[in-house]
Each structure stands twice: as C-alpha cells, then as structure tokens.
Amino acid sequence: MRGARILVVDDDAAIRTVVGEALRREGYNVQAVGSLAAQAAALEKFTPDLLITDVILPDGNGLDVVPDILAKHHELPVIVLSAQNTLSTAVRATEQGAFDYLPKPFDLDALTQAVRSGLARAGSGEGDLAESDAALPLIGRSPPMQDVYRMIARVVGNDLSVLVLGESGTGKELVARAIHDMGGRRKKPFVPVNMAAIPRELIEAELFGHERGAFTGANARATGRFEEANGGTLFLDEIGDMPMEAQTRLLRVLQSNAFTTVGGRTVSVDVRIVAATHQNLPALIEAGQFREDLYYRLNVVPIPLPPLRERGDDILLLANSFLERAAADGLPRRRLSGDAEGRLRAHGWPGNVRELDNLMRRLAAISRDPVVPAALIDAQLGSAVPERALVAETLSDALDLHLARYFVGFGDALPPPGLYDRVLADVERPLFRATLAAVKGNQLRAAELLGINRNTLRKRLTELGIEPGRRSRD
Structure with missing residues (x-):
C-alpha cells in the first residue's frame, strides 16, 4: 500500500533514521519521533495507517499507551520493537493489542514484511499479562526462541489446537504450560499426560475414566484426564506413542467435545488440546502408525522448538x-x-x-x-569419550529417567507385577515404529534391519498393537 502513513516512535536517533529511510524507499510516508509526548503530539496532526513503537522510551513505556491509542484508532496496526526480547514482552505486546512484535536487533527485511502484513490486515488482542520474567518457564533471547515467543503470543488469546515439535529435552511441556498460564484458561486445570509412560492397555481408562465394575479390578469409579482438564488445557505429550484405537477415540472427542467412559457414562467437556512429540508424524502416517485426520486436527498451529x-x-x-x-x-x-x-x-x-x-x-x-x-x-x-559412547550414555540416561516413572506414586510399596514385560514393550514399541517408518512398512526389510526373524517381528507387532501399515513396493 504505497503512500501509507507510518509513525515511528524510538528514542534512538539512528534507528529512527534507518527505519525511516528503509520505509520511504518502499514508498511510505514516514514520520519519526523519539518520545511518548512527541508521539501524542504527532497523533493530533498525523493520522497514521500503522504505528511502529519502541517499549522503553524516555518518558514512559510504549506498551502502556497502546490500548489508549487503539481506543481512538480502532483498526490501527501496531508493531512493537523491544530490546527486552523475552516471552513476557512478546505476549504482553500481543495482549495489549499489537499486531506484531520484533526483538532488537531486528532485520529490516523482517520489519518491512511485518509492515506490509500489518497494512493488509489489522491485529487485535485481549486480556492482560502480569507475569514477571522470573516467573516464566521459558528462558532465552536467541532468534530461534524469539520465533517461539511470537508463536506463543499469537495463540494464548484463542483455543486453537497446538502441536509442539522438537527433540527430547527441548522444553515442550514448558511451552504448553506457558500457553495455558498466559491464556484465558489459566484459572482452570492444566493436566499433562505422557502417552509413552502409560501401558497400552490402560490408555483409554487413563484418558476417559471408567465406571465401577467396568473391568476386573475397577472397584470404584475413576475420573479420566479429559474430565479433570474440563475448562482448562490437556497436554498430550509424546502423542506419536498413542495406539491407533486410542487415536480414533481422541479424534471423536475433538470432533464432538464428548466421550463415553469405559463402562458407558457420557461426558461433555470443554478442553483445549496442546500435543507434543519428538517423532516425525508424517513418517508415522506414511507407515500407517498415525491417523492423518488426527494429525490435521492437532496440527492447527505447529510450534517447532529449536535444539x-x-x-x-x-x-x-x-x-x-x-x-x-x-x-x-x-x-x-x-x-x-x-x-x-x-x-x-x-x-x-x-x-x-x-x-x-x-x-x-x-x-x-x-x-x-x-x-x-x-x-x-x-x-x-x-x-x-568417543561420540558413539556419548550417544549410548545419553540413551541410558533417558532410560534411567523413564524407568524412574514406574516407581513414582507408590510410596513404600512397589508397582504391580509384570514390570519386565511393560518395560520391554516400552523399549520395543518406538524401536519397531521407527524401523517400520524407515523402511516404509516393509516387514521383511524391517526384520533384516533389526536382525530378527520375520515371524518374530510379526508376533511382536501383534502383541504390541502396532499396525505395520502400507508395504513398500520396492
């Protein structure tokens, strides 16, 4: 939109000059000032089509006046620049009504693109943020983390499903907690569930609950995680480890906002879903290990986490x-x-x-x-230590952490019998899935790669409830 009027507010004269010249080259009409007082005076005479403002100015905080400006200029896109490049700044900018947020030092190409987008459509936000940086779960000022902060800021004001992607240990649950704690559901429960830590045969009862007498040992009614999270956020960690039959039930819940407990009681819920995985879900879909329709339901807003x-x-x-x-x-x-x-x-x-x-x-x-x-x-x-040994040590450390979960919550007692089989299944299941995904579902090649008999592989796939998926033609 050539000729659009842009007001730039920054106390750094060099930034005002550089930004002003860059935007004028794009054909915009630019006015630049260095304080809140000068901004107020400019707004009396110069009605902008877009506002670019710094946060820390000589006479106050640029974010504090954004709501008052938007009250008078309802559709005005506001782009916030800040050297305080933290998650709280990004979220607060969005919730104060800013269209976009760019951390300093910023790239001029990124700024001009944000200006084009802002002029094409106005942004809005709602709510408030009273978090200090010390209370926030995520720490980092690097460019990759700034991208994460901006994505979080864009989803805290809505209930869209989010899929957090990244290697193990990158902080996927922290992102889920930040989305919950900064959003409109923060006063309701945040319920995390690790799909990889629940025995396959207990997943549906864990998620949806069960009635008394629904199965052997069900001596009392139990509330499932979906019902516990009603009104709040359900975090489904390691979603790639969810069995296919449970995926089918989860898809129905996402479509209808209701489910039936194990035993027959119908429950309606209002739950925001944040899922996470370190696995390649498209590869699992290709191998027949993950439902494509569920993937699209969960992957409304993907947030990739950098290693x-x-x-x-x-x-x-x-x-x-x-x-x-x-x-x-x-x-x-x-x-x-x-x-x-x-x-x-x-x-x-x-x-x-x-x-x-x-x-x-x-x-x-x-x-x-x-x-x-x-x-x-x-x-x-x-x-x-050689690189291979370091990888092996890391895997052992991961197994140590995982195995420790089996003994959490039992006090002086011990977990139920059958621990060896459960641990073995937990180790074999991701191994078989990854191998099948790598060979595109070809069981013969998978057996050769694993170094086991094909019949043994078939038997274990059946016992573990793994569907081998489409067979490769090569």
Whole structure:
C-alpha cells in the first residue's frame, strides 16, 4: 500500500533514521519521533495507517499507551520493537493489542514484511499479562526462541489446537504450560499426560475414566484426564506413542467435545488440546502408525522448538539460571569460570535443555570451588569419550529417567507385577515404529534391519498393537 502513513516512535536517533529511510524507499510516508509526548503530539496532526513503537522510551513505556491509542484508532496496526526480547514482552505486546512484535536487533527485511502484513490486515488482542520474567518457564533471547515467543503470543488469546515439535529435552511441556498460564484458561486445570509412560492397555481408562465394575479390578469409579482438564488445557505429550484405537477415540472427542467412559457414562467437556512429540508424524502416517485426520486436527498451529545447540548465548543464560535455582533449592551457590562457559558453548547437547539442567545441578552439588572450573565440566561431559559412547550414555540416561516413572506414586510399596514385560514393550514399541517408518512398512526389510526373524517381528507387532501399515513396493 504505497503512500501509507507510518509513525515511528524510538528514542534512538539512528534507528529512527534507518527505519525511516528503509520505509520511504518502499514508498511510505514516514514520520519519526523519539518520545511518548512527541508521539501524542504527532497523533493530533498525523493520522497514521500503522504505528511502529519502541517499549522503553524516555518518558514512559510504549506498551502502556497502546490500548489508549487503539481506543481512538480502532483498526490501527501496531508493531512493537523491544530490546527486552523475552516471552513476557512478546505476549504482553500481543495482549495489549499489537499486531506484531520484533526483538532488537531486528532485520529490516523482517520489519518491512511485518509492515506490509500489518497494512493488509489489522491485529487485535485481549486480556492482560502480569507475569514477571522470573516467573516464566521459558528462558532465552536467541532468534530461534524469539520465533517461539511470537508463536506463543499469537495463540494464548484463542483455543486453537497446538502441536509442539522438537527433540527430547527441548522444553515442550514448558511451552504448553506457558500457553495455558498466559491464556484465558489459566484459572482452570492444566493436566499433562505422557502417552509413552502409560501401558497400552490402560490408555483409554487413563484418558476417559471408567465406571465401577467396568473391568476386573475397577472397584470404584475413576475420573479420566479429559474430565479433570474440563475448562482448562490437556497436554498430550509424546502423542506419536498413542495406539491407533486410542487415536480414533481422541479424534471423536475433538470432533464432538464428548466421550463415553469405559463402562458407558457420557461426558461433555470443554478442553483445549496442546500435543507434543519428538517423532516425525508424517513418517508415522506414511507407515500407517498415525491417523492423518488426527494429525490435521492437532496440527492447527505447529510450534517447532529449536535444539539447544542452535540457541547460541541462551546456553549460558540457561546455565546460570539453573545454578540459581539449584541454590534456591538448598545446593551450594556456584558460578562458572570463563573457560567453563566456553566448554558449555562448544558442547553438542544431545539431551538439550534437560541435559544442561541436570549438569548444572550436578556441578552445584559436587564442585569443591565456588567457581566451577573447566576441568570439572570436561570430566562431567566426558570430552574424551568417543561420540558413539556419548550417544549410548545419553540413551541410558533417558532410560534411567523413564524407568524412574514406574516407581513414582507408590510410596513404600512397589508397582504391580509384570514390570519386565511393560518395560520391554516400552523399549520395543518406538524401536519397531521407527524401523517400520524407515523402511516404509516393509516387514521383511524391517526384520533384516533389526536382525530378527520375520515371524518374530510379526508376533511382536501383534502383541504390541502396532499396525505395520502400507508395504513398500520396492
């Protein structure tokens, strides 16, 4: 929209000059000022088609006046620029009514694209945000995390289904909690369910509940997770591990907002769904392991999470935050030496944020020095261990964490008998699914790759309830 009027508000004269010239080259009529007072004066004489504003200005906060401006200029798109590039800034900008948010330093091409989009359609938001950064679950200022913050900001004001994607340990549940805690359902329950941690035969009872006498051992009525989350958010973690029959029931619930408990009682619910997975769901669909229609129901808004190795200086931000939390939990207060920081930056972090958190707690506990030396980092990260051994160690660590869940909640008692078979099934199920996906459902090639007899593979697939899917023609 050439000729559109744009008002730029920033206390940095260099930014006003650079942004103004860039937008004038695009054919826009630009006026630039450096304070809230100058903005108010400009708005009396210059009715803009779009407003670009900084947050921290010499005479106040640019976000605070956005609602008053929008009350007078209802359809005015507002783009917020901020050096305070945190999740709270992104969400608050959206909830104050801003059309878009760009962290400083910003890319001029990204800004001009945001201007084009803003002029094409006005944005709006609702609600308020009273969170401090210290209370937020997500930490990071890197460009990849800014993209995550902007996506979260765009979904907190609605009930669209969200699918969080990323490697294990990247913080998918933290994203789900942020969406819940900053949205309109924050006063209602947030109920997380890990599909990979529930025995296959118990998943439907776990999700939908059961009536007394519905099956052997059902001595009392039990409320399912859907009913517990009524009015709030249900977080379905590791959705790729959900059996096909449970996927079918989940799809019906998403379509009708109602379900039948195991035993026959019909329940209506109002639940927002946030799902997450580290798996390649399109590949599982191709292999017949995941319903395509369910995938599209869940994947309304995808939020991909970057691995820690791609987050630059966030590694040190997170490390120092984890050391502070460890001290708050009673462990000795520690800080990192310069060389130790260098070691953390250079590490590949196959376990992502979870691995870093565990390492910082371990260092806080075992370091003899208040300043953690690089040598201790080297010893804990096993820098001299071959890469394959590090991968194996990481898998073992993951299994240790997973197996610990079997013993949670039983107090001095132990889990029910049959633990070996349940653990074996939990290990085999993702292995078989990944192998079948890699060979496009060809059982003969899958058996060869696994090094087992084809009949054995078929038998285990049946026992585990895995559908092999479409057979490859090659």
